[in-house]
Amino acid sequence: MTVGVLAVDGGQSGIKVRLESGGERTELKFPGVQTDEAVLPQLARVIKRIISETPARIDTVAVGTTGLVKEEHDAGRLAELIDSADLRHLALAHDSVTSYLGALGNEHGTVVAAGTGVVTLGVGPNRVARIDGWGHIMGDAGSGYWIGQQALMAVMRDYDGRGEHTALTAVVKERWPDLSEAYIDLQALPDRISTVASFAASVAELADSDQIAARICARAGKELADSAATALRRVGLESSGSVPVAAIGGVFEGQHVRESFTQELHTRHSGAQVQAVTGNGLDGVQLLAQLPAGHALQELISRCRR
Amino acid sequence: MTVGVLAVDGGQSGIKVRLESGGERTELKFPGVQTDEAVLPQLARVIKRIISETPARIDTVAVGTTGLVKEEHDAGRLAELIDSADLRHLALAHDSVTSYLGALGNEHGTVVAAGTGVVTLGVGPNRVARIDGWGHIMGDAGSGYWIGQQALMAVMRDYDGRGEHTALTAVVKERWPDLSEAYIDLQALPDRISTVASFAASVAELADSDQIAARICARAGKELADSAATALRRVGLESSGSVPVAAIGGVFEGQHVRESFTQELHTRHSGAQVQAVTGNGLDGVQLLAQLPAGHALQELISRCRR
Structure with a gap:
């Protein structure tokens, strides 16, 4: 089975998703993030749906999102909500971080x-x-x-x-x-x-x-x-x-x-x-997973590896 | 039975009510007007409750309220909602009118x-x-x-x-x-x-x-x-x-x-x-009922007489 990387850009006007797997790129858009309720369950719902509908084994998920309060800035918690045995690396950040990476990279x-x-x-x-x-x-x-x-x-x-x-x-x-x-x-x-x-x-x-x-x-x-x-x-x-x-x-x-x-x-x-x-927000989300160690932005990214 | 006059000052922080009857004055306060829903039913509910609980025959009701859109600026409609055979004169205005009357009168x-x-x-x-x-x-x-x-x-x-x-x-x-x-x-x-x-x-x-x-x-x-x-x-x-x-x-x-x-x-x-x-808003509401004909504010007051 091919391995897939999923990038998720959660905004108020829509959750944009990019799946890269076996050299192919698919982009989808879902309804926007509601910032007056918990954000992680909303993201997990979208991610679980994609995992269930794609034949690829998604081992890396990167997420940049709006509405992320401190207590939700926790990749481990999002991984629990996604609950997928294939998931090896999850990176989670505020969308200001992924906007930055999309625009200026390193x-x-x-x-x-x-x-x-x-x-x-x-x-x-x-x-x-x-x-x-x-x-x-x-x-x-x-x-x-x-x-x-x-x-x-x-x-x-x-x-x-x-x-x-x-x-x-x-x-x-x-x-x-x-x-x-x-x-x-x-x-x-x-x-x-x-x-x-x-x-x-x-x-x-x-x-x-x-x-x-x-x-x-x-x-x-x-x-x-x-x-x-x-x-x-x-x-x-x-x-x-x-x-x-x-x-x-x-x-x-x-x-x-x-x-x-x-x-x-x-x-x-x-x-x-x-x-x-x-570059756009989704490009920035993809860079999340590959950011060099020691980069100043690392402190704003929550990661879960297993 | 004594005759009563009811003054209602509808604000966002509370609906204030003054009942004058047989030389006595009673003031009460109810929860505030919700401006994102129809205002007249909210006021009618309070007025009906007072009519039902007071022994006086209330023949005059004057109302100044916040949140009054043009289509609700209709004393006849409020009278229908109140549905009281004793009611002879109902005057309805935006609370800017009754604030004015309370402060500067004529x-x-x-x-x-x-x-x-x-x-x-x-x-x-x-x-x-x-x-x-x-x-x-x-x-x-x-x-x-x-x-x-x-x-x-x-x-x-x-x-x-x-x-x-x-x-x-x-x-x-x-x-x-x-x-x-x-x-x-x-x-x-x-x-x-x-x-x-x-x-x-x-x-x-x-x-x-x-x-x-x-x-x-x-x-x-x-x-x-x-x-x-x-x-x-x-x-x-x-x-x-x-x-x-x-x-x-x-x-x-x-x-x-x-x-x-x-x-x-x-x-x-x-x-x-x-x-x-x-003078306060309730004083202004009371003046609504007695405003001289020909006063410039008359054009902003909706009346129902029967």
């Missing part, structure tokens, strides 16, 4: 991953630092949720006469023709987080022609640059001549945020090199 | 009611204007929730090294000793809105000695003043020599917010007179 630097939420991870020769990633209430400054929320607030300021007129008003009115009732509908939506974040795309589109949208993008870029610069400082790379900084995730597809981010970061750290990135 | 001016949320209502000779009150995601600028959220964000900035140290960190650590796990617990709490708002009290307490807390209070005061000045302008009172502005609710108990509010408002409207207020 290099020292910083990765800012900005989608609905945002988390920044810096890796130096001896230290790692996580910045933000504190969710939509306490943090996630400059994320898609943050941008969408700023847009909604600006629209209601326009509606009240507290703020300037903005073209974002017409966009939000498409969803809620009566703006005065919008908040009641929004607050009751089970998917209110992704609904708020969905307006970030319109902010990016309108930033060329609308002052308010442009200002939101500029502020988002500044927040994200602030996180990146803090990460570089905390891992001892603040005086390095040239340091790679990877800006990944949907938020950076907007030109205004990306430009603001790059400019602001250069005023804080002239050697920061903002990079185009080709 | 005078023209503006009331800013800032608790967990905030809503501002301006009343002029011919017009009324509601400003903000758009909930914790899209609005409520300067509210208790807003202040608490700014505090939590400042604490995580301190934790990351993105922001200055603040004494608020020690306060939040009392609740969550491991700050890196706080957001996961918070997001899953059913009472996360009031939990966030609960930190506003610490911000008020620390504002004398902590720069970050002082800045949050100053910004909250500015947001609230902005709403009040916008309300005065929209109802045609911007050039009145002297206009009463009532600042009510727990947020204004903090000296720093109150002072910032008063100062900022005076730079926008020199005639604004920030007032001490004695």
Whole structure:
């Protein structure tokens, strides 16, 4: 029987899975991780299903996931839940670690991953630092949720006469023709987080022609640059001549945020090199299993071998 | 049988009820209004219970409530749900209206009611204007929730090294000793809105000695003043020599917010007179039933007479 390696990238919008076995690669997507309940059983369910449905003997499983609290950061416990006699090596990490590996691999630097939420991870020769990633209430400054929320607030300021007129008003009115009732509908939506974040795309589109949208993008870029610069400082790379900084995730597809981010970061750290990135989260998850011993990121990875 | 008048003040933290009958006054408190479900059945349940338990014949019911969407702003429908043959006059309004009446009665001016949320209502000779009150995601600028959220964000900035140290960190650590796990617990709490708002009290307490807390209070005061000045302008009172502005609710108990509010408002409207207020929401609800015909607030009140 062929041997298989399974990589699992657990995100809020979907659990992506890649199975490599006998030179073949299969990718699948399952419903997203619910961060308000235990994460390991959700992952174990998906992994057990794949193990049962594939003819290959899966001996290595690597997992990067969102929503991993400290007490769940335990590869041994996940291995118990998977309960497979074939499993020889299980590696488990927060998705900020696998985003980093997917973007920068073994290099020292910083990765800012900005989608609905945002988390920044810096890796130096001896230290790692996580910045933000504190969710939509306490943090996630400059994320898609943050941008969408700023847009909604600006629209209601326009509606009240507290703020300037903005073209974002017409966009939000498409969803809620009566703006005065919008908040009641929004607050009751089970998917209110992704609904708020969905307006970030319109902010990016309108930033060329609308002052308010442009200002939101500029502020988002500044927040994200602030996180990146803090990460570089905390891992001892603040005086390095040239340091790679990877800006990944949907938020950076907007030109205004990306430009603001790059400019602001250069005023804080002239050697920061903002990079185009080709690897994705699943590539990073695959690297988990093969990370060199002594790499600073090892301390953030839980492993189980048998 | 004596005739009774029932006043109902529906808030998120409790439904307060006052029954006046035969010269006697009884006040009771019931669990708060759930704003993510229909409000009228919740109010009708409380009102029916009081009608069934009191010996008086209740012929007048006045209700001011939070969470009232347009399609529920219908006294006739509430009367049907109450289904009492004794009922002769039912008046129903958003709690911003009854807060106004409780604070300023028949005078023209503006009331800013800032608790967990905030809503501002301006009343002029011919017009009324509601400003903000758009909930914790899209609005409520300067509210208790807003202040608490700014505090939590400042604490995580301190934790990351993105922001200055603040004494608020020690306060939040009392609740969550491991700050890196706080957001996961918070997001899953059913009472996360009031939990966030609960930190506003610490911000008020620390504002004398902590720069970050002082800045949050100053910004909250500015947001609230902005709403009040916008309300005065929209109802045609911007050039009145002297206009009463009532600042009510727990947020204004903090000296720093109150002072910032008063100062900022005076730079926008020199005639604004920030007032001490004695009447409460229930007093305002009682006035609903007796408001003079032709008062600008009549347009915001739904009535059913039979």
